[in-house]
Amino acid sequence: MAVRDILTFDDKVLHTQCERINVIDDDVLSIIQDLKDTLYAGTGIGLAAPQIGILKRVILIDLRQGDEPVIIINPKIIAQSGKEKDCEGCLSYPGYYGIVERPKKVTVIGKNIDGKKVIYKASGLLARALCHEIDHLDGIVYTDRTKEVYSEDEEE
Template identity: 40%
Template structure:
């Protein structure tokens, strides 16, 4: 099932996520839905807060096309070597910024079967893991870049959300007006 992706400005994206208490069928289904949503949105990673769930879980698929699930992950090691890479985010569509991150990481997590694993990752997969892991702590990639860029981006998304809310209110008012007219017509017919 394709899930709705939260956008910058929604509170869940800034919360520290809670650990997953138990890896059960519900969590496995959520992992499958997250992978499906990520692929549908042309993403390479998706964290649970991005679909409105404040739990410590993310999915990823790098250039090796392996779909991975990380439940209660812990990054236990990062390389001293760093690199810049232009990052984007499904929760901040069409906004990109060059972000500096370690080129290698070691992460421990549970998979969708609840089994623990340790993964050494480099390149794109290492970057995805760090990006999605940040989501679990309420950190967005724009927080790791230029402060002025982050403030401008947040302001843009706030304006977008306000415009969308205003349009929704106008649409609701119009629907109420039409419903009232229809009700008045029906009342005249009954007389």
């Protein structure tokens, strides 16, 4: 439908809790299409609705490994285990990154675009991306979880 502008840095929308989606209608499907169009116009692997200015609980992740993209409406982490630190960036903080501690494994439930319950048991990059995007739905950005943010131009 449309490539939307991605909100950046300290836009107040990025720090606002999103509303649950109660009905999956044409408006919600339009939001999902806009998330896809916007993500695929850039270089990221995930996008959450508040990053395009929509305070609804929906995320899109595409690790671009030949699998279908992960689209979850009202995602919720119901289990997690382990911890690992790794570098993260964000389309809302272009050119910056930081080291963030996340769970090694997560189990996430939600709904797909057909309104059916989905469960993702994830580890590695998908687990990290799920945590990152779900944080966006709760008004949390990765810079809230790191001690230092680095510019791509800086040397550590």
